[in-house]
Amino acid sequence: xxxxxxxxxxxxxxxxxxxxxxxxxxxxxxxxxxxxxxxxxxxxxxxxxxxxxxxxxxxxxxxxxxxxxxxxxxxxxxxxxxxxxxxxxxxxxxxxxxxxxxxxxxxxxxxxxxxxxxxxxxxxxxxxxxxxxxxxxxxxxxxxxxxxxxxxxxxxxxxxxxxxxxxxxxxxxxxxxxxxxxxxxxxxxxxxxxxxxxxxxxxxxxxxxxxxxxxxxxxxxxxxxxxxxxxxxxxxxxxxxxxxxxxxxxxxxxxxxxxxxxxxxxxxxxxxxxxxxxxxxxxxxxxxxxxxxxxxxxx
Amino acid sequence: xxxxxxxxxxxxxxxxxxxxxxxxxxxxxxxxxxxxxxxxxxxxxxxxxxxxxxxxxxxxxxxxxxxxxxxxxxxxxxxxxxxxxxxxxxxxxxxxxxxxxxxxxxxxxxxxxxxxxxxxxxxxxxxxxxxxxxxxxxxxxxxxxxxxxxxxxxxxxxxxxxxxxxxxxxxxxxxxxxxxxxxxxxxxxxxxxxxxxxxxxxxxxxxxxxxxxxxxxxxxxxxxxxxxxxxxxxxxxxxxxxxxxxxxxxxxxxxxxxxxxxxxxxxxxxxxxxxxxxxxxxxxxxxxxxxxxxxxxxxxxxxxxxxxxxxxxxxxxxxxxxxxxxxxxxxxxxxxxxxxxxxxxxxxxxxxxxxxxxxxxxxxxxxxxxxxxxxxxxxxxxxxxxxxxxxxxxxxxxxxxxxxxxxxxxxxxxxxxxxxxxxxxxxxxxxxxxxxxxxxxxxxxxxxxxxxxxxxxxxxxxxxxxxxxxxxxxxxxxxxxxxxxxxxxxxxxxxxxxxxxxxxxxxxxxxxxxxxxxxxxxxxxxxxxxxxxxxxxxxxxxxxxxxxxxxxxxxxxxxxxxxxxxxxxxxxxxxxxxxxxxxxxxxxxxxxxxxxxxxxxxxxxxxxxxxxxxxxxxxxxxxxxxxxxxxxxxxxxxxxxxxx
Numbered sequence: 016x017x018x019x020x021x022x023x024x025x026x027x028x029x030x031x032x033x034x035x036x037x038x039x040x041x042x043x044x045x046x047x048x049x050x051x052x053x054x055x056x057x058x059x060x061x062x063x064x065x066x067x068x069x070x071x072x073x074x075x076x077x078x079x080x081x082x083x084x085x086x087x088x089x090x091x092x093x094x095x096x097x098x099x100x101x102x103x104x105x106x107x108x109x110x111x112x113x114x115x116x117x118x119x120x121x122x123x124x125x126x127x128x129x130x131x132x133x134x135x136x137x138x139x140x141x142x143x144x145x146x147x148x149x150x151x152x153x154x155x156x157x158x159x160x161x162x163x164x165x166x167x168x169x170x171x172x173x174x175x176x177x178x179x180x181x182x183x184x185x186x187x188x189x190x191x192x193x194x195x196x197x198x199x200x201x202x203x204x205x206x207x208x209x210x211x212x213x214x215x216x217x218x219x220x221x222x223x224x225x226x227x228x229x230x231x232x233x234x235x236x237x238x239x240x241x242x243x244x245x246x247x248x249x250x251x252x253x254x255x256x257x258x259x260x261x262x263x264x265x266x267x268x269x270x271x272x273x274x275x276x277x278x279x280x281x282x283x284x285x286x287x288x289x290x291x292x293x294x295x296x297x298x299x300x301x302x303x304x305x306x307x308x309x310x311x312x313x314x
Numbered sequence: 315x316x317x318x319x320x321x322x323x324x325x326x327x328x329x330x331x332x333x334x335x336x337x338x339x340x341x342x343x344x345x346x347x348x349x350x351x352x353x354x355x356x357x358x359x360x361x362x363x364x365x366x367x368x369x370x371x372x373x374x375x376x377x378x379x380x381x382x383x384x385x386x387x388x389x390x391x392x393x394x395x396x397x398x399x400x401x402x403x404x405x406x407x408x409x410x411x412x413x414x415x416x417x418x419x420x421x422x423x424x425x426x427x428x429x430x431x432x433x434x435x436x437x438x439x440x441x442x443x444x445x446x447x448x449x450x451x452x453x454x455x456x457x458x459x460x461x462x463x464x465x466x467x468x469x470x471x472x473x474x475x476x477x478x479x480x481x482x483x484x485x486x487x488x489x490x491x492x493x494x495x496x497x498x499x500x501x502x503x504x505x506x507x508x509x510x511x512x513x514x515x516x517x518x519x520x521x522x523x524x525x526x527x528x529x530x531x532x533x534x535x536x537x538x539x540x541x542x543x544x545x546x547x548x549x550x551x552x553x554x555x556x557x558x559x560x561x562x563x564x565x566x567x568x569x570x571x572x573x574x575x576x577x578x579x580x581x582x583x584x585x586x587x588x589x590x591x592x593x594x595x596x597x598x599x600x601x602x603x604x605x606x607x608x609x610x611x612x613x614x615x616x617x618x619x620x621x622x623x624x625x626x627x628x629x630x631x632x633x634x635x636x637x638x639x640x641x642x643x644x645x646x647x648x649x650x651x652x653x654x655x656x657x658x659x660x661x662x663x664x665x666x667x668x669x670x671x672x673x674x675x676x677x678x679x680x681x682x683x684x685x686x687x688x689x690x691x692x693x694x695x696x697x698x699x700x701x702x703x704x705x706x707x708x709x710x711x712x713x714x715x716x717x718x719x720x721x722x723x724x725x726x727x728x729x730x731x732x733x734x735x736x737x738x739x740x741x742x743x744x745x746x747x748x749x750x751x752x753x754x755x756x757x758x759x760x761x762x763x764x765x766x767x768x769x770x771x772x773x774x775x776x777x778x779x780x781x782x783x784x785x786x787x788x789x790x791x792x793x794x795x796x797x798x799x800x801x802x803x804x805x806x807x808x809x810x811x812x813x814x815x816x817x818x819x820x821x822x823x824x825x826x827x828x829x830x831x832x833x834x835x836x837x838x839x840x841x842x843x844x845x846x847x848x849x850x851x852x853x854x855x856x857x858x859x860x861x862x863x864x865x866x867x868x869x870x871x872x873x874x875x876x877x878x879x880x881x882x883x884x885x886x887x888x889x890x891x892x893x894x895x896x897x898x899x900x901x902x903x904x905x906x907x908x909x910x911x912x913x914x915x916x917x918x919x920x921x922x923x924x925x926x927x928x929x930x931x932x933x934x935x936x937x938x939x940x941x942x943x944x945x946x947x948x949x950x951x952x953x954x955x956x957x958x
Contacts, residue, residue, distance in 0.1 A: 017559060018626050020350035020431040029628035030587045033573040037641055037682070062585075062628070064616040066577035149422045153407030156421045159449075172408045175419060177445045177665045179452045179752045180738050181587075182679050186747035200433055202424045208346060290378035306409055 021209055025058065028197040030181060031160060032062035032144070035195050038185040039142035042070040042195075043135070046099075048084045048091075049261045051146035051198060053215050054206050058197060059144075060095070070144075071098040073134055077126040078103060079114060079263035081239050087218045102134035114265045115244045123266075128313045132168050135192070142185070142193040150202045151291065154306035160199045166190035168312035203259075203291050207284050211277040220258045221280065223272045227251035234268030259284075259291050348426070351559060352433045354450045355489075356478065357460035358470035359416070359439035362491045366460065366529035367423055367436050368401020370551070373536045376425035377404075398530065405436050418443055420450035429555045439470060444712040445665035447474060448752055451481045452738075456557050458487045458550070463496050463526070467509050473698040475517060476714065480661060480754065482734055484520040487553055493542070494528040500544040516701055525550055565625070566650030567591035567599065568728075570681040570735060571643045575630055583614055583630040584639055586682070589735035591647060592624045593631065598648035601639050602726040607648055608635040642683035644726040644736070652736060654724040655758030659693070660739075661730075662715050666750040668743065670709035670717075671837050673844040675874035676750065678721060680739035686722035686877065687741060693717060707837045718759065730754035745869055777857030781815045785854045786951065787879055790863040791872060791926065792889030793918045794904055795896035797935045797943075801889060802863040804944035805951075812952065814859055819846055821864040834915040840871055847875035854883060859951065867917045869924040887947060888926045891935025893918050 018026070035042045044059060046052045059068055074088060092099035104112075107125045114122045135143055149156045159175050161183040176184055185193060198206075210217060228235040229249050236243075238251045243265065245251070256269035257280075274280045305313075355363040371377050377385075385404050392412060393400030405421045406412050417438040425432050435450030451457065457478045461471055478486060488510055496502050507524045514522060525534055526542050527550060533539035536551045548556070568590040575583035593599075597610045612632040613620040623629045631645065639645070646652055664670050670689060678687035694703035696714045709715040730737030731754075741751040778785050788805065790798040799820055806818045825832070829845055832838040843866050853860045866872050876884045896918065897905040908916035915921040926932075931950060933943045 017349050018624070019347050021346070023350050023626060026587060026626055026628040030572065033585055033628070037573045061616045063575065064630070065581060065583075065614065066575050150424045153404065153421070155407075156405075156423060157407045157419050173410050173418060175446075176749045177449045177752070179449065179740050179749075180734060181453075182681075182738065182740050184679065184740060184742050184747070184749045186677070186742055188747050191747070200422065200424075204426075288379045290381050306407070 021205060021212065024201055024205060025061070025209070027181070027200065028055075028058045029062040031183075031195060031197040032059050034181075034183050034185070035142050035144060035193075036063070036069050038183070039193065039195075041138070041140045042142040042144060043100075043138060043140040044068070044070055044072045045131075045143055045145040046072045046074050046088070047146065047262075048074065048080070048088045048218060049146075050206055050210060050217055050221060051148065051201075053217055054201070054209055055144070055146040055198060056091070056095070056097075057213060057215055067096060068098070071100050071138070073100045073102060073138070073140075073143075075127060075130045075134060076101050076103045077122075077130070077263050078108060079126075079242075079265060081218075081220055081237070081261065081264045081267075083220050084218055084261060087216075091216075100134075100138070102130060102137075104130035104133060113242075114263060119266055123308075123313075124311070126263075128308065128311055132312045135168065140192065141187060142195055144195045144197065146198050147196050148198050148201050148203070148206075152305045154309060158196065158199070158309075160196055161185060162194045162196065163187075164192045164194055164312070168192065170194075170310050170312075172306065172310065204281070204284055207277070207281045211281055218261060220261060222276075223255050223257040223274050225253045226256050226269065228254050228256055228269055235271070237264055237267075237269055239264040348429065348431050349559060350431045350433065351456065351554060351557060352435070352454045353456040353458060353554065353557075354420075354435040354437050354447075354454045354478075355458045355460060356437045356447055356451070356474040357439060357489075358462070358465075358468045358474075361439065361460035361462045361465075362529045363436055363439065363460055364402035364405040364417065366458070366489065366491065366527075366535075367434055368399070368404050369529050369532055370434075370535055371404075371423060371425050372399075372401075373532060374425040374427060374551075376423075395530070416440060419446045422450075427551065427555055432554065441470060441473070441712060444473065444477070445663075448477055448481065448663055448665065451478050451483065452752065454483060455559055456485045456487065456554070457483050458489050458554075460489045460491050460529075461506060461510070463490050463492045463499075463502060463506065466506050467513060469699050471510075472513060475514060476696070476698055476701075477663060479517040479519060480663065480714065481752075482731060482754075485523075485557060486514075486519050486521075487523045487525065487550070489529075489550060490524060490526050491529050493526045493533070494531060498526070498541045500526075500542075503545075523547065523553055525553070565590040566647035567593050567597065567645070568647075568650075568652060568733070568736065569593070569629075569631070569645040570726075571639055571641055571645060572682050573641060574639065581632070582636070583632055584645060585628070585630045586645075587628045587735075588623060588625050589681075589733060590625055592622055593629070594622050595619075599633070599645050600648045600651045601637060602644045602646060602651050603654045603724060604638065604643070605651070606635075606637040606639075608633040608637055610634075642681070644681070652726045652728055653758065654726050656721045656724045657690075657759040658719045658721075658727075659756040659759060660717055660719045661754045661756060662689075662709065662717055662741075663752045664709045664711055664713050664715065664750065665752065666743070666748060667711055668746075668748075668750065669711075669836070670715070670751065671840040672708075672717075673837075673841045674870055675744065675877055677742045677744055678739050678753070679742065680721075680725055680727065680755075681736055683725055685725060687739075688720050688722075689717045690720050691718040707835070716756075719753070719755075727755055727758070729757055743870070744873055774855050774857060777855075781857050783814050783857070783859060785857045785859060786883050786885060787850045787854050787860045787862060788885050788887060788947070788951065789850075789866070789872065789875065790861065790887045790889055791866045791929075792891060792935065793893060793896045793923055794865055794916075795899045795901055796889040796891035797933075797940055798863045798865075798889045800940045801933065801943045801947070802861045804940055805947050806861055808944060808948045809859060809951070812948075815857065816859045816861065817853055818861045818863065819850060834921070836868075836921075839868065843868075843871040843875060847871075847878050850875070851878045854879065865917050865923070867921065867923040869926065872926065885931065885951070886926055886929040887931045887933060888929040889933045889935045889943075890925070895936055 159178045227238045257272045274283045388403045389400040421436045423434050437447035437450040503526045527534040569586045572586040600607045611634045614630045672689045676687045692706050693716045695706040728736035737755040739753040790802050792798045809816050850860045907913040908919050917923050
């Protein structure tokens with residue numbers, strides 16, 4: 016009996032996790048609370064069971080995440096006994112950087128990319144494990160599983176190390192670090208099927224529910240707290256919506272949906288004719304924006 | 315969400331043949347037992363690899379609408395396909411690729427049918443990016459090799475075929491593309507098939523399929539084309555759906571140990587991914603290389619113990635006995651242990667701009683082991699076009715060579731063609747940390763199992779105490795004319811006067827005898843240093859203080875020399891004198907000769923000198939006099955000698 020695709024993906028991811036821990040000096044797991052992070056965390060637990068996770072879990076908190084995400088994060092950390100570290104770019108926060116006044120590109124650069132680089136430098140981490148998948152975006156489709164970062168966390172997509180079989184070259188020159196992507200070969204559908212198979216708890220925002228939203232262009236933006244800036248005449252309306260991806264609430268578009276169970280989400284995902292990142296506002300800031308952000312250190 | 319007809323989102327002018335949606339999502343997620351096929355597309359530049367994948371993804375319904383509308387916009391702006399969608403723009407995800415209109419690196423894409431899931435790696439066709447093609451091929455189970463029907467079998471077709479076969483792929487599908495441009499000429503197709511089969515005989519694929527198609531128009535991709543009534547084989551997709559995924563049966567267990575899980579004193583789990591066979595509690599196992607044996611007690615997972623585990627799974631084993639097992643060991647079935655050896659014939663696919671030099675010390679990673687590795691001999695290089703064996707002194711980027719290889723200790727292994735997991739390795743540069751080469755073990759050389767280290771009664775410390783000194787190697791490096799030999803000579807005189815037993819190895823003198831067969835190419839310089847380092851090591855073992863005065867221009871050779879000695883025994887002394895001063899001194903008139911062109915590969919002029927980044931001692935050759943420098947060094951040596 017050969018392995019199913021999900022069994023193969025699981026085995027591959029567990030192998031990657033163990034390789035990082037066996038070979039890298041100071042690994043850290045980047046946790047962003049969403050569905051991919053949920054699977055990532057679960058695979059890490061499988062890789063090291065019965066030991067606890069042999070690395071800390073880092074969340075870059077922009078302070079603009081959905082409230083339900085933060086509640087879910089703290090509950091998860093407590094239930095699983097995670098060594099959770101939360102990092103916020105305090106200086107930018109004090110300067111009042113926010114997604115409304117400073118534009119999504121600048122805001123993301125400061126509160127996510129810079130914050131991530133600061134947190135990685137501060138922790139002295141040599142390998143940051145993230146939940147990025149190759150099917151998300153075409154520059155990600157090009158990235159190695161063990162991806163080298165030059166000093167300053169820069170990615171040079173034109174000269175990536177060859178990556179043969181599952182033999183990772185984790186050797187680093189001074190100042191270099193690794194980003195490691197155990198979910199590289201998973202698709203969005205795989206993630207949902209796995210969540211359903213393994214019955215993993217996820218942030219309730221993924222399930223359809225009436226929520227207060229406003230329409231901005233093509234996107235439905237949820238009014239998650241009083242900080243949301245409404246345009247003149249704009250009135251939040253209750254719509255039955257859910258999220259395909261989660262991030263900062265003013266930058267995450269909801270989709271109209273009636274899917275309230277995992278089975279329905281799986282079905283909807285498989286039938287969808289739109290890509291998952293379509294709801295994300297930040298990916299559309301100019302052509303090749305993901306590649307540029309990644310070169311500068313974004314996950 | 316409503317399922318709109320997919321053509322609705324297409325902008326006007328983007329001409330794509332209409333087709334019914336043949337691929338539906340699978341039934342319920344819970345029952346999804348589909349397997350996974352990994353394949354690559356390869357072939358020469360402009361054979362239509364990206365178009366083929368783009369079209370396949372499109373037909374398989376794996377392209378979301380917003381992706382397609384973005385692609386349609388891009389195609390009108392940057393595309394090369396007129397009003398058609400330019401699928402290359404979909405796959406060439408890096409801006410450098412889009413600017414230059416070429417594929418630089420491998421791109422991974424995903425699609426599925428009701429029968430199977432697929433990961434496809436679209437690999438670059440340009441020769442200079444062949445290493446990225448190999449990256450994609452190393453994890454693939456099948457290769458779709460494109461041939462442009464107008465051009466037939468090209469050198470790059472052959473190169474990719476060799477690499478694909480070398481990496482162990484047995485099934486290749488030859489997609490003869492752009493058939494529409496030659497009027498679906500059945501005879502031309504037959505000629506290409508015949509030519510490729512002639513070429514491929516020596517490669518020994520177990521299966522080769524040929525399909526005439528037009529990736530652009532979708533002929534014979536999903537549906538049999540009406541343009542090819544003379545072709546009775548399957549479509550590309552149906553071939554991919556039914557291709558056999560190699561499944562070895564009756565294999566014995568082989569589990570390379572990746573990590574030892576020891577959360578507390580009561581638990582010791584051995585983690586790894588099963589390379590072959592199956593395992594059950596109660597099975598008797600053996601550990602290689604130690605030979606220790608035990609039984610499997612449990613297969614531990616987060617969801618409770620398992621009763622069995624099979625090839626491909628990442629597992630954690632608990633054994634009944636407390637035996638010593640570390641990362642890099644291999645757990646096998648008791649009666650089928652894998653072999654160990656340290657000398658091999660191997661194939662290399664070289665992937666670095668820095669050429670392979672025999673004798674240079676590299677680091678190898680093979681399954682979960684890191685070992686020192688040296689190429690002891692390049693047997694031959696393979697001409698990708700003809701397959702001819704060419705003699706070679708070094709191997710350059712994107713070349714294939716067969717070599718003799720020596721690891722610095724015995725390693726559990728299996729020939730690559732039997733086991734990718736136990737026979738594949740990479741070579742890593744010790745300084746830059748770059749991956750230099752893919753390697754495949756062919757077989758162990760007999761001599762390695764027959765040479766044992768001879769144990770002797772009189773050892774180094776006995777010889778040292780007889781001489782009342784601590785043996786060391788003082789390695790002087792620096793440009794020609796830097797003053798190395800002058801200083802080394804003074805140091806030896808002083809040590810001799812102090813009653814020490816010494817020997818001075820000087821570059822020029824050694825080249826008259828031991829190394830008279832070597833010239834000044836990079837490869838010869840590496841071998842020159844290797845021999846001298848080895849002689850120095852023997853002399854240190856004999857209890858002597860050895861002074862080596864060699865230009866030794868390359869960092870990695872000095873690092874390699876250093877690695878032969880115990881920590882503290884090797885003292886690197888950098889005689890740091892600026893080139894201008896060395897050239898002004900020019901004690902042997904060599905700079906003058908080199909400047910006139912009469913002397914090639916002269917260090918500092920047309921051959922590089924790589925200064926040490928962290929020497930034990932640095933002598934400022936411009937400021938310090940030779941006598942001051944010598945005193946400083948002697949002080950250091952004697953002081954250290956007393957302390958130990």
